[in-house]
Amino acid sequence: MHGYGRTTASLLFLAGLVVMLYALFQALPFGAAPMQVGQEIVSRAPGETGAANIVTAILLGYRGFDTLGEVTILFVAATAAGLILSGAGAGDLPKAPGGFILKAAADLLFPFLVVLGAYIILHGHLTPGGGFQGGAIMAAAFFIPLLASPTSPLNHSTAALVEGFAGTAFIVIGLASLMWGEAFLTPFLGKGTLGDLFSAGSLPLLYLAIGLKVGSELAGLMARIVEVGGKS
Amino acid sequence: MIGLLDTLLVLALLTTVGLYVFGANRFAGYIGMAAYAAMTVIVVLVGQTLSGGETAVPSAMAFTVLGYPMTWRIDGLGWFFALLTTGAGFFAAWYMSGEWNEAQPNKRIQHGTLALNVLAMLLLVSSGDFLSLFIGWEIVSWAAFAMMTQLGGPAATAALRYLLYALAGAMALFAGILIVRSATGSFAFEDFAAAVPNLPTATKWVLFVLFTAGFGVKMAIVPFHLWQAPAYSFTPGASSSFLNAVSARMGLFALTLVLIKLMGPALLAGMDIAYTWFDARSALLWLTAITMIVPTYIALMQTDARMLLAWHGIGQGGYMLLGILVGTPLGLAGGLLHTFNYATYQMALMLAVFAVVHRTKTADLDELGGLITRMPFTYITLLMGIIGLAGLPPMNGFVSKWMIYKSLLNTAQPLLLIAAFIGTLGTILSVYKLIHNIFLGQLRLEHREVKEAPLSMLLPMLTLAGIGFVTGWMPGLALSMVDIAQSALGIGLQPHHLGGVDLPNGSLNMLWVVGVLIAAIGVGALIFYFLGNRRWEVSQYDNYAGGHFLSADVRYHFSHEFYPGLARVIGPWYRGWVVKMERGLQTLVAVLGDLSGGVFRFAHTPFYLLVAVSLGLLWVGLFGKI
Amino acid sequence: MTSGANTLVLPIVLPLLGAFLLPLVARFGDGLARALGIVLVVVNIFLGWTLWSAVGTEAAVTALGGFEAPLGIVLYGDRLAALFVAVLAVGALIFWPRAEHGGVKAYTLTLLLVAGGSGLVLSGDLFNIFVFYEIVAVASYGLAASSGDKAGFGAALRYLVLGALGSSLVLIGIGLVYAAAGTLNLADIARLAPEKLSGTTGLAAFLLLVLGFGVKAELFPVNTWVPEVYAAAPMRVTAILAGVVSKLAMVVILRLLVLVFHDPAAISLLMAVAIVTIVAGEFAAYRASDLNRTFAYSSIAQLGLVALALTIPATAGILAAIAVALHHAVVKPAFFVIAAKWRGPLAGLAGGARVAPAAAGLFVLLALSIIGIPPLPGFWAKLVLLGGAFDAGGAYAFAAAVVLAATVVEAAYLFRVVARIWQPAAGAKPAHFAFSDLSPALLLGVILIVATLFVAPIGTALSGAAASAADAGSYVARVLPGRM
Amino acid sequence: MSPDALLVAEYLGRALYGGAILLIAIGIYAMVARYNLMRVLLGLALVESGVNLFLVAIGFRPEAAAPIIVGGVTDVPMVDPLPQALVLTAIVIGVGVLALAAALxxxxKETYGTLDTREVAKFLAAEPADAAPAAGTAVAGTPARETVNAGSAS
Structure with a gap:
């Protein structure tokens, strides 16, 4: 099929797709979500988990297993990227250091980003945010210095260490409840007062593990791409 | 409990394993002979049990898989074909036991595949339900493939073609037995036989077509016949004659079982084809008639002796099926008897031809001639064989053909009788070509030193020819075996005596016929030797043509274009629509393959996803419940 | 909650834990990491077997985190799930990656594949299934490119693009289901489906889910990644992907069909897809020019058979699907072992039987079984499939006819190769097999023969598994005891 | 629900769903009509965003609050929190896949020296030279494979 033919065909099919998807979506009850499960969770979450942020309660409590999978996917992607890039032509990288401004800003930003990331992780059960968002900020904290001075690459083994321990911690927290005869990932520790920093039982611990894992994984992943990506 | 049938099957299995292990041994042929002889004895014992009033000899072997029971037992029909199988195995092993064996590079495979084929066929003829029938059928098909493909080269090509035909047939059969199970709830023969009259007409037709096509491929009924001649011809000697003699008859066995025993000729005759005067049975009868005629005339055009005989095998299968489909006791007896007779003379013929090939290294009819002086016993075998093939007295082929013709007359089907005569005419013409081009006329210079076939090969040939003569002289011997087969079919027996059959409108007594014939030959010999004997013996190269002396290096043995006039007449039939259909099918598969393959090589794979989602949603919008 | 319920989580979590620890363990030597990975896979086989024997007709259910269904995520372990947990682990054990194809990272990805795959078959929650599906997908993208072969990267990227787009479709499908039913628990959806998902929305959701999961399940037309990936990936990866992983996606489609989408329109949609998949796969294989691609196309066709089996109503269809899938899981990896050595044009295979008689003999055995020649297991699988189809009649009979015709084409391309192998070598001889090269295939060949001998008990066991998997009522009752 | 709120909901709904569909369509267009693999990946990112938007939109309720309990007040209407959690997960998954895609x-680029899908496809389709028609079932057909390749790649 030649280029124009395919473009035309694509556009036609796309137009059809748009029209049909629109028809499909319009048939859904917009603004009147059935909330079959959602409503029940909203009413029960504070009591059952002690987290003020119900999304967090879902992420770590009701659907904590999803979150484990989610963390795993980042880990898989990082491992796979490491595997794929392991043979890439590192070595002839353009290792031009960043300018003065970038370097100075990187040094300056680093502590702020770390603190901000930590804050977001630790308050994940109270306010918007959590392990993923905080982890991403943490990753940025370590990634920006790398952009500033590419010659001093990230210490991958430390990152891997943090990654491994954080991932293990998540599962060990989950397994801990198994040992007490509860189901996997059942929250434990006291639920505390709704809205307090030290509340919601083991949920913040999970978020901490997630934060560390996401942070180290993202930083490692991006660092790897930067390390080999200079050439192309 | 281990019964006779189990002993037989275990023996066949041990023979297969043993001959595969010890097949390279120089005594492998004798081991095989002993094993097949023992099997034949067991089969004869089974026959005694059956003629003693038992309906079937069961096997202790039984499995139940996924709730489907599978059983094995041998009834009269199966017994008849089992006897042919072990007998043919015996003669093939005999042929392979001496000098032939020494000359073969792949003894192990020849012996092993022969034993495997015997085992598979015994398994098939003793199947007790549709599931075991299908299993046996598949094993027979693949065992034959293993036998055909052994030599590689053109044999492998022909075998692959056979395989595809056989598998297509097997798939039709598979569909058939599954439809039977859906309709009756089990694979049992009895349930099917009980239920089939009450099935919807459409189901009956579907089953009839599927079974006929599935089994017909093995029988090589037109239009499923293209594979057979090349596949059988390129197989090495004894194996080829075994395949020719009995392998294709497995299709006949299965067709008889399903169409005659289970469905019954009356049921088939009741399945009318709308707007014509055909019904299922008569349509198949006419297909059979075509099968008798077309392959026979194709045989006529062959220049390879093996191919010529193999093509005849297809046509002869038509006679057998014709007799069986007539459905009267006489027709059935004729068809089954022809199966037996054909096995004897066709095997003798193939063995004789392979003896010639063994000595001269060629089967090309244009490259042979005048071998009568070099290989006289082979000549006698071939002569007796072609008399049987052409259906002339005193050989046994005459008796069975006579019975088939008579049954057609008695059921008032003269047109089919004419078709059978046309086929026989072609047979006579082509077998004359066979014997003429090999044994008569000028002896080739390069064959001047050719020796007669060794005794190990001559003896089985002559024995087979002898059986052909004896059962022609005293057809009652063979007909009493046919009785056992017929008793399993529920149509009734054909009364007979040692010399033939008595019918109200004309009987046949071969004792008299052969006697008269011998007497007539005696009279002829008297006249020839004592009254007008003007002959004297000269060298084969002492020849004259048009008054000119012909030296040995001048070729005058006319074998090219043996029947030019006839060839012009039947030429259009020769390369017919069947070949074109086969080619068209191949091309279709290839084109579809390229189309499908092209789909997978397209660079923009997400495009398909877009198309699929769009079309899928369109379909959802059109057919989904709103 | 039955006694084995808490162990449901272990086949997922233990390999996951191992995968997280593997890079750390590797500091003490790659061999140790390899050993740990293999031990965990063996443990998973054991766990699968334990689950199989613990659950009879009554499945094990566990509500993760103690949050009862449908609020939380449940794991549902019946014999079907146990079977595939074990099969996946066995596949990973036999085809554990070689050190030269990625080392510890490949071990990690394989463990993750095992964890994700186990989660995929055990999970009873639609979105959770999606998450595990993604784990499996991403791990296989990585493994597909791990050969270091030049073609690997392009093929893997093509695979990734298609797979990611398919995942988006799945997400839309899940969104549609959630928007209509307001729940993600499969049992809960099953309960609400007749009321909420019987219309256009439900059908569209099914279409999107089938097309999305179909990328992994090798359904036409979202399977265009298959030939290139299977030709370029390391043999061990190809064996696992073709042999096991593709079936896991089929298990998901099975659950969806049994529980949620049983309206005739959905069934006929899947049937159409299945028939086209079979035809496209077999015919493309007929014209394929090397062994790897031949088997890749053949694998597509076999998965089409599985999909077709799924459309056959009641237990018969599910039994057929399991039987065909299991048989293919034994046969196809062995084929790929042979293809790994015999690369290049088919004409170059002449003389193979002389160079490597064991491989040639094994090839014939596998070919016979996959064509469906009795008494090999492939025949029984086809018998159940076609028997079910003819029992159902109508369009199913047509589909069965297509399958039968495709079988002839299948035999044509497989035995064409067999004929080639037995021809005398024309030029360069085909590669020789060291015992270690062929041993995985020989092992699978032995499994095939053993299965032939024990086909009756295996059939009974699978029938039981199929019957319980087909029982949507008991699924809902087990997961939502209070809400029937 | 007040009539105003219903109206708002309807317009918002059309806008949100329309936006989601538009994002998906643009993304798919980039994936099917462009040759550059980088653009294909960007298209993929767009499709994922569109899907996420759709998911979030499902949970919308007019005049409802974000699902966070402030000051212990639990009886205010809230939007459905579940799709939000799902979208969080989906985003992270998308990030992982895209990162892996970037690595690939x-x-x-390093291996083939190009990001053009046509060139990559050509490389992948460079199969064993011998098209090898069936032994014994020789077919007179032309090697259609080459023509298909040429068609799709030019």
């Missing part, structure tokens, strides 16, 4: 992209 680097290797593709």
């Amino acid at each position: 992209l680097i290797r593709v």
